[in-house]
Amino acid sequence: PARFSRGPTARRRRKRVRPIRCPALMSTSTTIRTRFAPSPSGHLHVGGARTALFCWAYARQHDGVFLLRIEDTDQKRSSDAASMAFLEDLKWLGIDWDEGPEFEGCGGGANGPYYQSQRLDIYNTYLDQLLESGHAYRAFETPDELDDARRTARAAKKNYRYDRAALELDDATVQAYLQEGREYVIRLRIPDDVDVVIDDQVFGEVRINTRELDDFVIRKRDGFPTYHFAVVVDDALMEVSHVIRGQEHLINTPRHVLIQDAIGFDRPTYAHLPLIVNPDGSKMSKRDKDKALRKHVREHNITSATSVPEDRWTWWLESKDHQLEFEEAQSLARELQIALPEINVDDFRQTGYLPGVLINYLALLGWSPGDDIETFDAAFLIERFGLDRVNKSAARFDRDKLLAFSLDAIQALGEDEFVPAFKAHVQAWHPEFLDAMDDGSFDILARANHGRSKTLESTVESSRFFIAEDDDIEYQTSKAVRKALVNGEPSGYDHLENLRPVLADLADWSAPSIEQAVEQYATAHADGKLGKVAQPLRIAVSGGTVSPAIFDTLAILGQRSVLRRIERCLAQRESLWVA
RNA sequence: GGCCCCAUCGUCUAGUCAGGUCCAGGACGUCAGGUUUUCAUCCUGAAAACAGGGGUUCGAAUCCCCUUGGGGUCACCA
DSSP states (O other): OOOOOOHHHHTSOOOOOOOOOOHHHHHSOOOOEEEEOOOSBSSOBHHHHHHHHHHHHHHHHTTOEEEEOBOOOOHHHHHHHOBOHHHHHHHHHTOOOSBEEEETTEEEOTTOOOBGGGOHHHHHHHHHHHHHHTSEEEEOOOHHHHHHHHHHHHHTTOOOOOOOHHHHOOHHHHHHHHHHTOOOEEEEOOOSSOEEEEEETTTEEEEEEGGGOOOOEEEOTTSOBOHHHHHHHHHHHTTOOEEEEEGGGGGGHHHHHHHHHHHTOOOOEEEEEOOEEOTTSSBOOTHHHHHHHHHHHHHTTOOOOTTSOHHHHHHHHHOTTOOOOHHHHHHHHHHHTOOOOOOBHHHHHHTTOOHHHHHHHHHTSSBOOSSSOOOOOHHHHHHHOOGGGBOSSOEEOOHHHHHHHHHHHHHHSOHHHHHHHHHHHHHHHOTHHHHHSOHHHHHHHHHHHGGGOSSHHHHHHHTHHHHSOGGGOOOOOOHHHHHHHTSTTTTHHHHHHHHHHHHHTOSOOSHHHHHHHHHHHHHHHSTTOHHHHHHHHHHHHHSSSOOSOHHHHHHHHOHHHHHHHHHHHHHTTTGGGOO
């Protein structure tokens, strides 16, 4: 059967060129300006981190500007838990910003202020203009009234839309209400029955009819603008050319376009990013930590905790909407000895992931370079990133794959890079290691773990026995331990008995020297089988069957501790196996 | 429920826009071997997907329609 070849040139790797659809971009060579606009609610979560990463990479690729804006128009939220910890997180990831809040050499800029709460005058100017032109109007319904209306609609299985009652109010009535001091919101008057067409760089053309929308609120009764209004005004004034954000905003975009049209702003180019979800497909959010805690508490019938005051505890259990504060959750998790799911960038930092690993993995969630390259750095991302290669479907966050990336990255590090990185992590989160160990031992510990570390933190955890008191080592009684210690003739215990004086007489306590002595012993007394003596030694000093290479392990521990632990292990020879 | 969006191995994805190079490629995970003083690493190999149904076409993972499934959103939160 004939195949229709189009010749070798036509078969060349296809070019991914998409027509530029935004008219504004065709006319001039405006600089690319992207922005990341978080609300100040603590640490950056991975979804936000990826959005920031893509915005940043896109701006850097085009020698454009990446700016940061703080969306703090919710007075309730901003007042109690306002935290700018995400600035730290961005920095740690290596994401810098040209304009925005000033922090460690980043920020500043001529388009500020970059806090929305400081831009109220600006919003009010446009609000007045809209009121004046009839594009917006005051509405006096109370939140309770609206809630009732919504409930009624819901009960009747109808979709609620604001009924525009306030639009019917004549000027005199409005003036009278204002005189009385009635509180009001401002709503945008949207056009009837028109299709709003969004030309999204990722999702393509999205069309929504204004019948599906209603006259939404653009200024709240507290005088603050709603998100929709502030975002549009700021993006326009800050000359943002590309709005790159999460998919949850795709459906908001028609509202934004309507505001732009009412004021007369140009449209930026829009690109919405697919969601990042949990392995089970549920939305990945900060609430997952709370959920994990609740689940544990319920399953184990825990009725109180010392780390959470009783009134807080009761309040927390009252409703799923009552969330523990970040610190409370952390300390409760510590108390209950459960690991909270990593959600925030800072969680991954604490777990000992390298920032480059997180960047690399996150970049692959919803985007790929198109060939089989999976391991890359930020420079590669900046070079290759493109909105046209962003996927449309939600991506599940797979910790196993992240872990594999982490292992690869750690292995790829030179020892002269790994040791200081590990040391910095230990210093930050587990300084007790540095107190308990001299520099030489710590250095051997780091090197001995280099090739087998999945994360910096996992290495710390598996290294606990190194800094334990000699007399605190607990010996496991698993099958594997029994086999290594008890079985055989001579048994592991016998070998330990014989090896103790050999090690005690060793003048040079270094790994090679220990190795020589033990190997000599193994050749003479264990048919040259190192495993016969290495395992008992390992158990004697660590309590279990897992450790770094045995000679490194012994060298790190030091002669005195090793001898002491062997003695203790032998002392328990009879008592340990009574059962 | 209305509206909007999405759909390739268990997972992340390549391939889809310009149909034939695809009995579908890579990675993680899984399984089976091997190396190793333990664990891990490392090496080799295997199983594993075009959601279903209709079209269009000489030819469909790729284009169209329907169904199904999943997600987003319906606040004076952002």
